[in-house]
Amino acid sequence: xxxxxxxxxxxxxxADRRFTDDGRVDREGVDGTLNELDENAVEAALRLVExxxxxxxxxxxxxxxxEDAVRRALQMGVHRAVRVTxxxxxxxxxxxxxxxxxAAVRRLADDGPVDLVVTGMAALDGLMSVVPTLLAxxxxxxxxxxxxxxxxxxxxxxxxxxxxxxxxxxxxPLPALVSVTDQANEARYPAFAxxxxxxxxxxxxxxxADLGLDPAAVGGAAARTRxxxxxxxxxxxxxxxxxxxxxxxxxxxxxAENGLLA
Amino acid sequence: MTAPTAPVLAVVEHHDGRxxxxxxxxxxxxxxxxxxxxxxxxxxxxxAGPLAAHGAAVVHVVPVPTPEAGLPASVAAALAGLAEAxxxxxxxxxxxxxxxxxxxxxxxxxxAALMVDASAVERDGEGRxxxxxxxxxxxxxxxxxxxxxxxxxxxxxxxxxxxPAETPGAxxxxxxxxxxxxxxxxxxxxxxxxPASDRPDVGEADVVVVGxxxxxxxxxxxxxxxxxLGGAVGATRDVTDxxxxxxxxxxxxxxxxxxxxxxxxxxxxxxxxHRGGMQASGTIVAVNTDPDAPIFEFADFGxxxxxxEVLPQAAAExxxxxxxx
Numbered sequence: 001x002x003x004x005x006x007x008x009x010x011x012x013x014x015a016d017r018r019f020t021d022d023g024r025v026d027r028e029g030v031d032g033t034l035n036e037l038d039e040n041a042v043e044a045a046l047r048l049v050e051x052x053x054x055x056x057x058x059x060x061x062x063x064x065x066x067e068d069a070v071r072r073a074l075q076m077g078v079h080r081a082v083r084v085t086x087x088x089x090x091x092x093x094x095x096x097x098x099x100x101x102x103a104a105v106r107r108l109a110d111d112g113p114v115d116l117v118v119t120g121m122a123a124l125d126g127l128m129s130v131v132p133t134l135l136a137x138x139x140x141x142x143x144x145x146x147x148x149x150x151x152x153x154x155x156x157x158x159x160x161x162x163x164x165x166x167x168x169x170x171x172x173p174l175p176a177l178v179s180v181t182d183q184a185n186e187a188r189y190p191a192f193a194x195x196x197x198x199x200x201x202x203x204x205x206x207x208x209a210d211l212g213l214d215p216a217a218v219g220g221a222a223a224r225t226r227x228x229x230x231x232x233x234x235x236x237x238x239x240x241x242x243x244x245x246x247x248x249x250x251x252x253x254x255x256a257e258n259g260l261l262a
Numbered sequence: 263m264t265a266p267t268a269p270v271l272a273v274v275e276h277h278d279g280r281x282x283x284x285x286x287x288x289x290x291x292x293x294x295x296x297x298x299x300x301x302x303x304x305x306x307x308x309x310a311g312p313l314a315a316h317g318a319a320v321v322h323v324v325p326v327p328t329p330e331a332g333l334p335a336s337v338a339a340a341l342a343g344l345a346e347a348x349x350x351x352x353x354x355x356x357x358x359x360x361x362x363x364x365x366x367x368x369x370x371x372x373x374a375a376l377m378v379d380a381s382a383v384e385r386d387g388e389g390r391x392x393x394x395x396x397x398x399x400x401x402x403x404x405x406x407x408x409x410x411x412x413x414x415x416x417x418x419x420x421x422x423x424x425x426p427a428e429t430p431g432a433x434x435x436x437x438x439x440x441x442x443x444x445x446x447x448x449x450x451x452x453x454x455x456x457p458a459s460d461r462p463d464v465g466e467a468d469v470v471v472v473g474x475x476x477x478x479x480x481x482x483x484x485x486x487x488x489x490x491l492g493g494a495v496g497a498t499r500d501v502t503d504x505x506x507x508x509x510x511x512x513x514x515x516x517x518x519x520x521x522x523x524x525x526x527x528x529x530x531x532x533x534x535x536h537r538g539g540m541q542a543s544g545t546i547v548a549v550n551t552d553p554d555a556p557i558f559e560f561a562d563f564g565x566x567x568x569x570x571e572v573l574p575q576a577a578a579e580x581x582x583x584x585x586x587x
Contacts, residue, residue: 013534017398023406037516094366094376121359124515126397127538128378129359130366133334137370142447143335146359158451162509163360164465164518165277168329169452176447182516183509224375228392229405236546240558243567248575251547254563256583260469260524260545261491 001054001152001174003045003116004105005078006135007038009062009069010125017125022220023227024091025125032065034072037120039187042073044150044180045118046188052152054115055079059104061089061097067203074198075190081201082108086208091220094126098134100218103211105139116157117177121146132179142172148183268351269319270296271344273364275356277458279308283466284356284417286424289316291383291417292354293427295391299348303337306435314433315426321435322348329450330443334360338367340441345372345412347438352391354383357416357519358465365414375408381421381521381542391415399515399534400541418542419466420521456510461485462494464511468523469493472513472540476529476550476569479506483573484528490577490584496520498536514539528569532557549573 011017012031020026045056058073058081060066070081084104092100105117117139122129136143147159158171159178190198208215216222241250255261272292274285285300292298293316300318304326307313313321324340326332331340341364345353353368355361357379369376377383380393391413395404464470469491473484475498488495497507499514513520515538525543530536532548532555540546541560548561549569558564565572 017401019397019402019404023404095370121516124538127515128376129362130376130378133363133366134370137335137367142445143333143363144448145334145363162456164358165455165458167452167454167456168450170333170448171451172445172448224369224373224408224410225377225406226409227404227406230397231403233396233401233403236560236562238546238558238561238564240553240561240564240566242553243565243572246575247549247565247567247572248577249579251549251563251565251572251576252579252583254547255491255524255580258545261580261583 001049001052001115002112003049003054003056003118004108004114005038005041005045005056005058005073006101006117006119007042007058007060007069007073008035008123009033009060009066010035010123013124018232019230023230027065032068034069035120035123037122037124037182038069039076040180040182040184041118041120042076042078043185043187044178045116046077047185048116048152057081057108059084059101059108061085061100070203071198074201075194076188077194081203082206083203084206084211086215088208088215088219091223092218093223093225094128094130094134095224096218096222098131098138100208100211100213101131101135102138103213104206107206107211113175115174116152117141119177119179121179121181132177136177139177141175141177143177144170144172145179147178147180150178150180150184268296269348270298270352270354271301271341271348271350272298272354273301273303273341274313276302276304276307279305281307281312283424284419286312286316287419287422288354288356288417289313289318290424291422292352293317295352295383295385298431299350300433301341301344303332303441306437310433310435314430316424317427318431318433321433322438323435324438325440327440328443329453330448331441333444333448333450334363335367335444336441337364338371339444340438341368342371344438351412353414355414355416357418361416365416369414372412373410374412374414375410376414377406377408378416379519380415380417383415383417396542399537418519418521420468420523461488462492464494464496464513465518465520467494470496470513470520470522471526471528472496472498472530473501473507473528474498474530475500477501477506479504480570481507483570487526487528487573487577490580491524493524498530527557528573530557531555532560
């Protein structure tokens with residue numbers, strides 16, 4: 001089985017995350033990391049290949065720093081990795097991102113068909129959670145997203161997904177696209193051998209030209225939305241009291257004074 | 263500037279034949295953008311009255327004859343057809359992981375702008391759709407404008423307060439073509455509605471009391487306070503991972519994102535994963551034994567104390583103030 005896992009490099013959740021004046025995620029001087037939810041995707045792919053044989057390829061899109069994301073995937077045990085980057089990609093929206101990832105997945109199929117594309121459920125920076133859906137649409141693959149459970153048997157992939165008010169079990173024949181939630185598995189820590197192998201691995205870099213894509217179709221100018229304004233929220237001016245026996249009554253009084261018991 | 267005339271489609275969620283709270287919020291938000299049409303997926307409503315009261319000019323009932331017809335790609339195809347037929351330039355959905363899949367498919371199919379998890383939606387002077395969103399655990403606020411003529415917007419629950427329209431809509435019920443399976447390769451093996459709790463739904467409630475690790479698994483004080491406030495019960499990831507509460511009520515970046523009028527966190531530390539799912543709440547109240555818990559840094563009112571003492575006393579006092587005890 002040949003599996004492509006799409007991963008993203010995002011600002012560390014504990015870092016001082018911010019936007020630039022033109023409304024893009026500011027990566028300057030902000031520690032980045034492999035999107036934590038993509039670790040579940042890598043884990044899911046590795047488990048499938050460990051059971052059935054085959055290879056896992058990590059794919060990312062982003063500037064030089066983004067290589068850290070696929071390095072982490074390599075440390076976890078993926079067999080090879082590739083990064084797509086191009087100056088023209090700056091400011092790309094989810095549609096352009098999905099188009100680029102789709103083109104890269106197609107190119108990865110040049111040396112043999114891709115059976116499964118796996119992604120995380122969302123990236124913890126934008127949290128839109130729409131790229132998996134758009135990628136399935138671009139690749140015309142059956143979409144089995146938000147999998148809390150995943151299995152593949154006899155060329156059929158089966159997932160369980162928990163939506164707001166219902167639970168669904170879906171099945172589709174391979175090839176397919178799956179996104180996994182953080183409920184799907186516990187991601188492994190890299191082992192020493194993986195860390196050493198990742199250090200030596202070469203990560204090829206593809207440009208838009210390598211993928212045959214038009215720079216005018218991606219980037220900020222082609223985006224379907226534009227950020228008008230990005231501003232940090234003013235801190236809340238809160239009051240903290242210590243309970244000396246009447247904390248509950250004082251809490252109730254606070255609610256009453258602020259019209260929250262109406 | 264001329265008044266916008268293109269209709270706005272609001273995809274209203276419902277349960278047992280009645281609209282959910284989010285449905286009326288969507289209609290309220292939608293009618294500020296143009297003539298609002300409700301889209302009702304499934305069997306027709308028992309009573310279109312609430313939809314009319316909130317301004318729905320038309321109620322498009324889209325039958326969903328099979329489980330496969332209810333999958334995101336299928337629903338999106340049905341909505342694309344309806345948008346085409348009505349000339350709607352905006353489609354509104356209630357935010358949720360499933361709804362975002364429908365929204366993405368619909369925007370992909372129609373070339374529309376995609377704006378998810380909005381806390382407000384309006385039109386600018388040129389009629390373009392402009393949304394407000396919270397980012398980075400609600401520590402930032404963004405305003406974005408659609409750059410193309412159509413927009414698909416998912417709106418967070420409680421972002422807009424549902425209010426009846428000054429002039430009710432006609433709520434003329436039109437039955438549209440049924441949704442059809444968009445992808446014959448995908449089969450729904452099982453589809454089970456999860457049982458609803460007797461309390462309000464955590465994703466929709468305007469008051470939510472969340473219990474964290476500090477409850478040590480005993481949720482009775484949390485439930486008691488939620489009931490005194492008429493609110494929902496939520497939990498942190500620690501709690502659902504321990505199996506103390508079902509995963510459904512997990513509030514956080516990968517669970518339910520909430521923005522109630524009042525949030526109370528009991529024994530909740532306020533880690534970033536949780537914050538990402540609740541920091542846009544109106545008023546934030548915290549009770550925790552640890553004075554250094556991060557939640558106190560962004561709470562409007564905090565009590566350093568034992569939740570097993572503070573919550574029951576607060577619940578009793580609230581009932582007394584409300585004349586219920």
